Amino acid sequence: MATYAYHCAGCGPFEVRRPIGTAEPAEPCAACGEPAPRRYTPPLLARTPAAEARARRAQEASAHEPQVVQRAPAAPKPPPDPRWAGLPRP
């Protein structure tokens, strides 16, 4: 069995399960009964989430193009002491 995707102009996308190779170019909509054309989709392909793809690219790049560091990164500047606001200014 395979899942075939169709798109009704009025109701939106819906899916139909049929044996492989038996999909019709149009199916009646499950909600309104109007003929809906088939929407072609790639089989069994899932898109990699953007964050995971970024992490994989960075991991792969670090094996061949590691970032060269000349010195330690600067420590974050501590926030000013709120008690200093009450002190007289020169």
Ligand SMILES: [Zn+2]
């Ligand atoms: Zn419909």
